[in-house]
Amino acid sequence: MPRRTFRAFVELEGMYRNIVEQLVLHAVNNGITKFTRLKAERYRDVRSLYPQLPSHYAYTACQDAAERAHSFLKLKRMGRARKPYPEVRNVSIWLDDHLWRAEGLTLISLATHKGRVRVSFELNKHYLRYVNRGWRLASEARVKLDYKERRLVLYLTFKKEVSEYRPKAYITVDVNEDAEAVLIDGVVYLFETNLSRVTLGYYYRRKSVQEKYDRVYGPGSRPARRVLRRLGSNEKALKREIRWKLATLIVREAARRQAAIVLERLGREPANHMIERIKDPQLRHRVFQAAFKGVQRAIEEKAREYGVPVIYVDPRNTSRTCPIHGAEIVYGRNRHGTCSKGGETWHRDVVACYNLLLRALGGDGGHAPSRMRAFVAVDGGPVPLGPTAAHEPTPIARGAWARWRSLGATSDRKLMRVST
Ligand SMILES: [Zn+2]
Secondary structure (H helix, E strand, C coil), X not given: CCXXXXXXXXXXXXXXXXXXXXXXXXXXXXXXXXXXXXXXXXXXXXXXXXXCCCCHHHHHHHHHXXXXXXXXXXXXXXXXXXXXXXXXXXXXXXXXXXXXXEECCCEEEEEECCEEEEEECCCCHHHHHHHHXXXXXXXXXXXXXXXXXXXXXXEEEEECCCCCCCCCEEEEEEECCCEEEEEECCEEEEEECCHHHHHHHHHHHHHHHHHHHHHHHCCCCHHHHHHHHHHHHHHHHHHHHHHHHHHHHXXXXXXXHXXXXXXXXXXXXXXXXXXXXXXXXXXXXXXXXXXXXXXXXXXXXXXXXXXXXXXXXCCCCCCCECCCCCCEEEECCCCEEEECCCCCEEEHHHHHHHHHHHHHHHHCCCCCCCHHHHHHHCCXXXXXXXXXXXXXXXXXXXXXXCCCCCHHHCCHHHHHHHHC
């Protein structure tokens, strides 16, 4: 924006910051964490401090300060506050419906100490996605100054009326380092992600680049840093794309069936046995983040956008017990095992998916009709759905699913193989 207009916002931010600093100090000194009390005690003083400022900034600053005081006092109680008072470092100006309004899709008007200022703004893809999905703008917003680009960054809140989502079915997702097994309508699809391979591949490439440049230019040289930075951002972008595409595919299928998504509850430590073989702790952490946490976070975020609930279940031993007989499965090589009671063969990921489903059904009283229930009930023979039917996942390469918008794109041949 023009220099002059931007300067007005710099002044506004300065005043707002001052108010928030004073309010936080008062709140922390008096143990106030509620906006209403802070406003009752301090509103008059704040108003007289900057009479030229629109009065609603006093309200929003009280809300802002009360929230900061609240989280600081909580940290302090837990003994995790490092300083006696909270520092007001990052400031974004809180706005309410009196302080800003949108005028069409390209202009907003903001109340400042210099009167109303109209600012043109750019919509991003994210904004349009939410609007298209029936979300409406809420009255609260925050604005942050970007000094480098001389622009404002506007943080908007969306709201939506939702009816209670009673899941009619469950889609369970078992995340592995290089694939995600997803149980949809009684079929386990194995979506390849190759996430750990991507992480390891880039790790070794970086290592060799570093060694090469260090030999020529000495350690930590500028060209080496540049190349490494580029490799790093390529890696990030590729992983993000893989995660988002798959999350979108899964969540869309869930929304279409009014299903809930069942995920493993992951601990904080990358204790997962699947990556124990990676010795370097930093690398292990990265593989864990990419393959497990990252995938889950993408699914959570997408699910929120579509209003699909996510259920977490205990992941312990999910691939060790037979979902039909409850007996131990003895695994040989290549992820196949035999049930020690029924003698049927299982693929590890299929077992995990069905056990996640069973746990989800056990957890909520199970108002969802389930295929699993049906085939647990007919537990007469050793093999529930024919020789290999439900025991074999349908693998789908990344190159294939990455182009899909829905599962309907699956070729008939593949569906035939699992249903015979
Ligand atoms: Zn069994």
